[in-house]
Amino acid sequence: MAACTGSPPSTQRLLCGGHLLPLDWQNCTLLFRSQTYSGSEIDIQLAVDGDTGKPIEWVDIDPEAFTENGGGRSSTALRRL
Incomplete structure (x- = not known):
């Protein structure tokens, strides 16, 4: 089995539609x-x-991990079967 791991820190940028940001x-x-x-x-x-x-x-969500603009920090890992 081979493994490919995304090492933290990593950044995933997302675009989500918002109607009443930030509410x-x-x-x-x-x-x-x-x-x-x-x-x-x-x-x-x-x-x-x-x-x-x-x-x-x-996952326990740590409120301190979020930035003022609502972004967060996360990490992911890939494992090949």
């Missing part, structure tokens, strides 16, 4: 694709627990 709710969908492998050959994981080696399935 409306924003819900954006991210679509990650590979130009080389099909969806059955890759497994996108949020992160792997350093102690157990198991994928992390949930």
Whole structure:
């Protein structure tokens, strides 16, 4: 099994339509694709627990991680099956 990991910090820039910024709710969908492998050959994981080696399935949101303009910081990892 080969692995390709996106090392933090990483930046994903999104454009979401907003009607009443900053008062409306924003819900954006991210679509990650590979130009080389099909969806059955890759497994996108949020992160792997350093102690157990198991994928992390949930995230605690830290309000301090958000900037004044509403942007946030995140990281992603790709693992090929």
